[in-house]
Amino acid sequence: MSSRMRSTARLAAAGAGALALALGAAACTGGEDEPPPPAASTTAGAAPSDGGGEGGPSAAPSDGGGEQGSGPVTEQELDAASVRVVEALQVIDDQDWEAACGFVLDPSTGTAPAGERLQECADGMGGSLGSIAEQLQPGTFDALEPSLVEATDSGDGTVAVSIAGAPLEDVPLVRGDDGQWYFSIPF
Secondary structure, eight states, X not given: OOHHHHHHHHHHHHHHXXXXXXXXXXXXXXXXXXXXXXXXXXXXXXXXOOSSOOOOOOSXXXXXXXXXXXXXXXXXXXXXXXXXXXXXXXXXXXXXXXXXXXXXXXXXXXXXOOXXXXXXXXXXXXXXXXXXXXXXXXXXXXXXXXXXXXXXEOSSSOEEEEETTEEOTTOOEEEOTTSOEEEOOOO
């Protein structure tokens, strides 16, 4: 591993902590409601993210993901989840809070928040990152590769994540109704 990659990996581990703080902050999404139930994958072999992290709201409110108990998460799905984490960090280092909220599941739609909920999330995320955001420069995580992200099947339809060996505590990923992986936090 080159010195640039080691430096990026250390920064990514710190970023994982920042991401957990940002996504776990109740201010990010209101925090009044219960977290969504764990969701299992419903689409084996889904394509990795399109990079945008945004999906349109579904026609009806969702339970926050696919059918629970539909089986273990595949290696291909774990790889797609790792890619989503890297994409999330890359928009966070750009301090694009609305885009970062595109990686958070809104259980009322089964996809990313939109409209007023998106603005609440963006305002909360920017505020909760505070001084950590000041240390991030655009492009900080551009060298981060999905191979530094370990995504593991939690056995309940969620995916646990660690970055460069640093676990992303209490912020699992769940599959949204659009097939994308989202961070699951109280909404």
